[in-house]
Amino acid sequence: MNDLRRAMALLELRPGRVAAAVAAGVATLGSALALAGLSAWLIIRAWQMPPVLDLTVAVVAVRALGISRGLFRYLERIASHDTALRGTTAARTRVYRRLADGDPVASAGLRRGDLLARTGADVDALGDVVVRALVPIAVAVVLGLAAVGWLALISPPAAAILAVALLVTGLAAPWVSARAAARAEADSAAARLRFSRDAVTALDHAAELRVAGLLPQAVGRARRAGVDAVRATDRAAVPAAYAEAAVPLSVGASVLGALLVGITLFADGGASPMSLGILVLLPLSAFEATAALPGAAVTLTRARIAAHRIVDLLDRADRPVPHGARPVAEPCHLRAADLRSGWPGGPDSGPLTLDLPPGARVAVVGSSGSGKTSTLMTLAGLLEPVAGTVTLDGVPLAELEPAALRRTVGFFAEDAHLFETSVLENLRVARGDLTEAEALDVLGDVGLGEWVAGLPEGLHSTLVGGARAVSGGQRRRLLLARALVSPARVLLLDEPTEHLDAADGAQLQRLLLDRDAGFVASERTVVVVTHQLPGDTAADLVVRLRKNSLPAV
Known part of the structure; x- marks a missing residue:
């Protein structure tokens, strides 16, 4: 009762x-x-x-x-x-x-x-x-x-x-x-x-x-x-x-x-x-x-x-965090030491050590089931580590204020929801004060400028049925645009270029992993999970995960 x-x-x-x-x-x-x-x-x-x-x-x-x-x-x-x-x-x-x-x-x-x-x-x-x-x-x-x-x-x-x-x-x-x-x-x-x-x-x-x-x-x-x-x-x-x-x-x-x-x-x-x-x-x-x-x-x-x-x-x-939970402060240096990640009751990935200073560009490559998504969710604090630790500026994620952590470290899932509302409001899910001009700029950056211009009401066109109103590639571009406009300083992107043709997907990955390209602000950390990575990216680090084996760095 x-x-x-x-x-x-x-x-x-x-x-x-x-x-x-x-x-x-x-x-x-x-x-x-x-x-x-x-x-x-x-x-x-x-x-x-x-x-x-x-x-x-x-x-x-x-x-x-x-x-x-x-x-x-x-x-x-x-x-x-x-x-x-x-x-x-x-x-x-x-x-x-x-x-x-x-x-x-x-x-x-x-x-x-x-x-x-x-x-x-x-x-x-x-x-x-x-x-x-x-x-x-x-x-x-x-x-x-x-x-x-x-x-x-x-x-x-x-x-x-x-x-x-x-x-x-x-x-x-x-x-x-x-x-x-x-x-x-x-x-x-x-x-x-x-x-x-x-x-x-x-x-x-x-x-x-x-x-x-x-x-x-x-x-x-x-x-x-x-x-x-x-x-x-x-x-x-x-x-x-x-x-x-x-x-x-x-x-x-x-x-x-x-x-x-x-x-x-x-x-x-x-x-x-x-x-x-x-x-x-x-x-x-x-x-x-x-x-x-x-x-x-x-x-x-x-x-x-x-x-x-x-x-x-x-x-x-409402599970309480330890007494004295700390707010997130600059410069947002994310580290993982001997990290083993996985879903409760399932297999876990091999130990992984990562050092992600502000502005780092990292690619995580692996086949389905190798633990890419669970690794990202553990780095975001959405899953508890099976073993090892994840810290932000030297503070374990469990000791940080949850809401502030999510505003700072953003996990953007490949199957994130598109709402049956306007294109603009779907982007404002990540940042409520986003202006129309900013929305048009980021949509142009991800390759949706012409598509939005061709919609009956432009940014204010309703996506009838949510994800059913767009193709798989358009959905991934919209979700990527949502990630780019978010206030998160650490972007953890799960398969952002899936369902795109090979050339466009490779180009977007090059832009995401190049600190000097201007696609993502140079002080923001970017971690991209993908099945296939072009060989000429400017990534600082490439981690290759394999099923039931140690990761290769």
Whole structure:
């Protein structure tokens, strides 16, 4: 529950908005409750054939209650969904900020599918609590008490029967449903995480997997995870169905009990025909409020599981650095001593020693799987070293302020995201104050000047579909431009020229690795990872990584 409270705090729910949604829900089912009672009175009174004018007010009230029920339902949906959507927006914003400002190792240790599930579906599960749990529970409590109190004015025994039946549907059935669904929901959540991880891997790397002949296996793993998730959901549906069946059974028992009590009272002369009709029809509407509670219990179960994963992610991001964390200062001299890098649980690269003073130009060359990307991420502080140390100006990366470190040492991944927004805004991801003139200059430097000039709105043209709006080569050039405009003084570039033709790629690598070319400011350090390096670069150092062997320098 502590995890759920911490996660729900991310929604920044305003009590006024929640109260408005609850009030609209109470008005909705209150109209139904009043409509049931008034309809019962009207039916019995009309059977007695009084003057028509005696029924006029009741007829008009029935119409008004029927209309108000639909109106209040609409208002309740608007209020509850507005509160939930505002909450999920606030929660995602806060999660993204905590990840951006916290320890960079937090998200680096997670697969993309897992991270996507935690920031996507898990946050949505928290938002569902407002619509499917918080508001329905509050409405059920208010309406249940009102129905029992109203019935108690006519017959306390009938009110007692209704109260017991409401407790069965409002407490016992949700408890059974939640207990039975908890384990299956946990299994389903784990399967959904595996499905997200495997599906994202298959989608992101379909071309490489197809070439390696591994795409069918990747798709098969995703399919099996999806089937496991469906089966776990089905297992949760069985006990939930029994809990749902408790509602009509309780309704039947309550109506039958009220009918027997009413007939006894009527036979003894203690109740009028109108009271008998109200005793029978009122419970039918009273249970409308509690019918949603088994589903609310399942929603809370899912939210608790989601909250645990979200809180775990935030705790990773909030992992404290040692006391006295230091800001990053000039001149940004990066060193790695006996560095072994790799993903948790996987093989690691051989020991590597690098000395990267300001302005250094280094190329890291190797085949796929040789550890190039993990080496760059370790130099950026995004992965913890398997062995050895990485220091910046003599200070271990773990002792530096994470946000300042990321502003100083920038890792630019080959599969970085392009957003479905303008070309200019995609560059401003790296530097928010970038001007249009600066953007045009850097796009021209990376070879996209003519392309931007040919777009309908130039820099302000939207990349519809993000990366799908550009070719592979254009995407790499845009990502390189984003790196060049960033404030980072150490640029760690992962495959910046992949998907370019050989001549253009070689030329860009020469420019990146030449301190005197003016392509990158001479005081900035540049480390380029590549599969193929032209032989005539001005790199200060070329490191060749090989699988399961020591690097060659």
